Amino acid sequence: MKIIRKSMVTPPPQDSSLIVPEGDAVGRRGDPWTVLVVDDDPDILAVTRISLKDFHFSGRSVRLLCAGSAREALEIYHREPEIAVALIDVVMETDDAGLRLVKTIREEIKNQTIRLIIRTGQPGHAPERFVIDNYDIDDYKDKTELTSIKLYTTVRSALKSYRDLKLIETNRQGLEMVLKAAPGMYLHPVNEIQVFFKDALSQVIRLCQTACPIVRHAEVDPGDLCGFVATLESGDLKIRATVGWDMREQPWAKMVLARIDKATATGCSSPVVIAPGQVMLPLLVHHKPIGVIVLGNLFHLTDNGRYLMEVFAIQCASALENFRLYDELEGANRRAMRMLAVAAEFKDTETGDHVKRLSRQTIETALELGCSEEVALEMGQASMMHDIGKIGIPDAVLLKPGKLTDDEFEVIKSHPGIGAAILSEDGNFKVALQVALSHHERWDGTGYPSGLKGEEIPLAARIVSVVDVFDALVSARPYKKAWPVADALAEIRRGSGSHFDPTVVAAFLRTHRHRAEIRGDDAIKEVFSGRTI
Ligand SMILES: [Fe+2]
Structure with missing residues (x-):
């Protein structure tokens, strides 16, 4: 283990216990x-x-x-x-x-x-x-x-x-820090877990500086506190964040793992001194370790500092577990969505590639419209289930090779309502439900099933409407050839303001123009020549 600090060359004090009488927490001893x-x-x-x-x-x-x-x-x-x-x-x-x-x-x-x-x-x-x-x-x-x-x-x-x-003031400050830090830990978006680890490490170092002043001995300075956060992944430690700690040499890993085992065996969640100046803080959930915070250059730990660090570690472990559960839930939702999308594909002639393209282009268009990454991703996932209602359409109608009768078309038109009924079973599919129900609505109010007009149609459905039609045009079907992309884009533009939301069309076309410019695709660039989208 190597810590990038000048104090590493200084041996820890040989004559002192690593526990300091509480009174010495005020100022540096000596x-x-x-x-x-x-x-x-x-x-x-x-x-x-x-x-x-x-x-x-x-x-x-x-x-x-x-x-x-x-x-x-x-x-x-x-x-x-x-x-x-x-x-x-x-x-x-x-x-x-x-x-x-x-x-x-x-x-x-x-x-x-x-x-x-x-x-x-x-x-x-x-x-x-x-x-x-x-x-x-x-x-x-x-x-x-x-x-x-x-x-x-x-x-x-x-x-x-x-x-x-x-001492009372120091304790108050320490508790205040822990109490203030706790709610913030739960506010990190799940995709910002790295930020969470960095914050948690910085906060515990600040807590130590407040509650466990370093004893003055040659060349050790309070600013020299360093550390790392690691999580346990299949029995191995995975480093998540470091402050002032060189991770290139890793004999510490074995030492920390051994101490985690010991802490778990004794159910001990309080800080453990693993080597002179190194303190390990186990992160336990239901008495099982999920990770660890290790601090370096912490040569003395007061009883009060030990207690505050333990309280902080409990908060930190709970927040981390919260992250894990949320991520698991998100993963379960994503898997459920994919399964539904696959189920719908079995009923249709479209291939799995269609929903993948749809998802990608929905996300790109949503981002181009200024939606956040989180919202755009949710819309992309929702788009995959736009035709889930086709599960309820008889094969004789859905797969009929020839022209549909009026009655048959009425049956087809029921698929948005069927999709919405399926997706209404779970509140987590709210956007998917909007898309399934409204992707055949038209900007001018002539669509189905409800004849919604303009912004009455949810934005996700307005985007999927454009992307779905475009992808159908550029895809080959048993009854038609694939359109050239440039022709399909021109067709989409023709539908702007009648079939489609003009703002969504403009954003969709911009994504294609950007792509064409990057690829140097002259045929598509031609579609945009002399026009401002
Ligand atoms: Fe549809």
């Missing part, structure tokens, strides 16, 4: 807590520095930043995004400079997480009760009482509050 001391008395700054010299909390030391005024404190604040605690004097450049600073941080900057401790040497200027009631502070201390040990206790408890608040 980073000091940042404490801002705001006081215009240099002695107080010096004493504070000495008192907190060997301070450690949750495995992290303290970095002190000192400001001699509220103005300077604000400058530092804007430079340093992660200040955990501020110890603030009240009387500095003005009698209430410290209190104003509190108001600015809480009300203007709207930072509710930083712990603010008022530390005054002149309680007369800022009585404790008044300050507590009117300013959003977390503690109030009189400098005269604040011994070194009391300062230690005060800062420690403030840092603990800050850590817990940050």
Whole structure:
């Protein structure tokens, strides 16, 4: 396995567990807590520095930043995004400079997480009760009482509050990400499954960056998280999307498959560490694996991060299963349509090629008219069943070689209604039903079975009407020769506005003109010469 990152050359930390105590999820482990001391008395700054010299909390030391005024404190604040605690004097450049600073941080900057401790040497200027009631502070201390040990206790408890608040915020952000991502996973069209995989992988990486900050060690950066999504196809892993992971070397596949087996055996759906820095997230449906997300350069996983990733994986697996079921349903529909089309062909003299040509030209014309690919494909499938109603026409009439009597023609005219009755059995065949019922309607209202006119005729039926007549003209029948394509196109044009929808005819002719231009077919180009379709 090879990950294209500089961190690959860096061995993972040997001394640390891959599970991090929850408290360390705030910031990178090893980073000091940042404490801002705001006081215009240099002695107080010096004493504070000495008192907190060997301070450690949750495995992290303290970095002190000192400001001699509220103005300077604000400058530092804007430079340093992660200040955990501020110890603030009240009387500095003005009698209430410290209190104003509190108001600015809480009300203007709207930072509710930083712990603010008022530390005054002149309680007369800022009585404790008044300050507590009117300013959003977390503690109030009189400098005269604040011994070194009391300062230690005060800062420690403030840092603990800050850590817990940050943890809650991190959890909230992680859950929000999972909740926001879940509905989006179900919105991908089934033909965009690659986009789904790419999105799912990006989202889980973002989730890790939020919920499982990477521990700082040589050359590993949070942006180095990488991974891939694979699905299980007949026991093998099929890669669906990658981010920053070189797939040319694949010893990982065996390792991942072994771990999937293990996870399945134990029914475990939570993340599994498969190698230092590599975490596998099984995608299970009904306790069976359907795929996997593997993340690289994830050296530490918090309990909360583990939980969020598991929730995300459950959503991801459900969405994937949804895709599969939808695809299966679509496939079943397509197969049913093909079977119906084949059944109709057995009753007619037309060959299977007719419905294939019909389908292709219906799709091309629909696309030329500006229909979406999805709609055009649906129309193409529907076109294959336009004559399904011929199943119900007696062979003596349908296959009669000579001219039909009026009564016999009336029998033939019943095939759209029969087709519609067959297709009305299932709501998934709505477009096919429209085509079967209305493909003999005419734009001028003289068609059958209902005499629909203009746009009363469904668009799919208007397209199939043109394509069906054209294909009949260019096909040889026992009673006629095949027409040359150019003559058939001219005939279609003659029917524009009477038999056929002029817009559909124009689009249909354009598809033929494009084809003729590509092939250099002069006879067909001649049909279009001097005309604007
Ligand atoms: Fe027909």
